[in-house]
Amino acid sequence: MKGSQVKFVIALLALSVFGVTFGSGCAAMRASAARQAHINKMTKQHVYSMPCEQVWPTARQLLFTNGFSVKDTGEGTTMTLETEWAYQGQSSSRYLVQGIEPTESQCKVNFTKNTRSQNNHTSTNRDLDIEWQLLQKVDQESAQKILQEAEVKANAASAS
Known part of the structure; x- marks a missing residue:
């Protein structure tokens, strides 16, 4: 060659x-x-086949586990929870969590995360990662x- x-x-x-x-x-x-x-x-x-009062304690615990403290909570047909701002390095974030009961025996939980950067730019996104963690803990099947x-x-x- x-x-x-x-x-x-x-x-x-x-x-x-x-x-x-x-x-x-x-x-x-x-x-x-x-x-x-x-x-x-x-x-x-995902809609849980159980009332929100059975899902809600685990949702709250997930926030505490991730370093967030609860600011306030609402009760009734729509459960609402807001956390204080948690600071992580150069940014901070907080959650708004809503539990909605389509029927008395069902629950839908949404975690909305607000993130604020050092220059005060704020973004809001649904946090499917923490919702997945909740689903794995509450509805393993x-x-x-x-x-x-x-x-x-x-x-x-x-x-x-």
Whole structure:
């Protein structure tokens, strides 16, 4: 083989190794994204098959566990809880948590997180991560089913 042919073969081998590595990395990323998207979707629409008074203590405990203290709470058909600002380095955040009972035996819980940066820029987002934590603690059977479905979605995404 001539020098240019050797370089060409080496370049092809390097490209194929890169392609396999990059392709499998992309498959893993697609799987992870599909898994998380399914968990987020199901968490966002989850309705507990129990009254809010059974879910509420765990929701409050999650906030305390994450370093937040409760500012006030409302009771009635809509339970509302707001935390004090918690400072983390250069930013601070707080939660507004709402428990809504579509029926007497059902509960929907939304965690809305406000984050304020050092320059007073404020953003507000629904925190599906903490809602997922709540779902795993309160409704383990549904959480397990969601995880199983998420794995099916992840496997399909990595295969494509």
